[in-house]
Amino acid sequence: MAEDWDIIPFLREVVGSEAERRAGFTGEGGDSRAMDYRTIKRAYAILSPVYDFLFDKIFHPGRVAAINLLEINPGDHVLEVGVGTGLNLPLYPSHCKVTGIDISEEMLRKARERVQALGLTHVSLGVMDGSNLEFPNDSFDHVVATYVISAVPDPVKTLMEMRRVCKPSGHLVILNHFKSENPVIGAVEEMLAPLCTRIGFKTDLKLKPLLERVSLAPEQLYRVNLMNGWRLVRCINPQ
Ligand SMILES: C[S@@+](CC[C@H](N)C(=O)[O-])C[C@H]1O[C@@H](n2cnc3c(N)ncnc32)[C@H](O)[C@@H]1O
Numbered sequence: 001m002a003e004d005w006d007i008i009p010f011l012r013e014v015v016g017s018e019a020e021r022r023a024g025f026t027g028e029g030g031d032s033r034a035m036d037y038r039t040i041k042r043a044y045a046i047l048s049p050v051y052d053f054l055f056d057k058i059f060h061p062g063r064v065a066a067i068n069l070l071e072i073n074p075g076d077h078v079l080e081v082g083v084g085t086g087l088n089l090p091l092y093p094s095h096c097k098v099t100g101i102d103i104s105e106e107m108l109r110k111a112r113e114r115v116q117a118l119g120l121t122h123v124s125l126g127v128m129d130g131s132n133l134e135f136p137n138d139s140f141d142h143v144v145a146t147y148v149i150s151a152v153p154d155p156v157k158t159l160m161e162m163r164r165v166c167k168p169s170g171h172l173v174i175l176n177h178f179k180s181e182n183p184v185i186g187a188v189e190e191m192l193a194p195l196c197t198r199i200g201f202k203t204d205l206k207l208k209p210l211l212e213r214v215s216l217a218p219e220q221l222y223r224v225n226l227m228n229g230w231r232l233v234r235c236i237n238p239q
Contacts, residue, residue, distance in 0.1 A: 039197070089123055219236050
């Protein structure tokens, strides 16, 4: 096990472009390349028992704001990508249908327990890769990902998939920490990136180039959570 953590699979994938590395899509200097599926699954298998203890209260304001920003109408169908332990699930109105997917069986087990305990009959859950969604085009009224886009191996492909399965004019809501524009903080985030990728998230992902890459423009943009350190973005899915 310890040996697996030490193996950084630099040579595993086709090398991404320099621009992509600089934007944090595939990692800078090769470190984020360690964010492959095995790393992610292992990280969240380890985190799952303590995830709620660590990340419930501190990230709660952003969660409430993100679900509100979806502007869910009765009967709407929402897809939550990277649903994790399901901390957002009690925040959805019961008049909508929610589908939550995640790559981690262990995180989903916690979400299932929550659904069962709270009797959330409007929620269904499944194991799925956010960058390869098993849904037809235009399946959902809204698609949301909270604290996920820097935790997936391929943020661009994941956002493209979110776009594909969202109906035209539907809301795409992303809540995440992105690399700071402050040079000092940005440098610290870059320093921390190799460590953070090993525990399941990137600190060096940049918002603007990421959205440009998937042809999305922020319709609403807020700063939320502790020290306004997280960004909440709503995009309208183009036609
Ligand atoms: C930091 S947690 C966020 C969980 C939840 N969205 C929340 O707000 O608490 C990141 C989640 O993304 C999931 N994840 C990472 N890569 C994924 C992928 N390719 N497809 C689906 N889920 C993924 C992880 O398993 C983990 O549950």
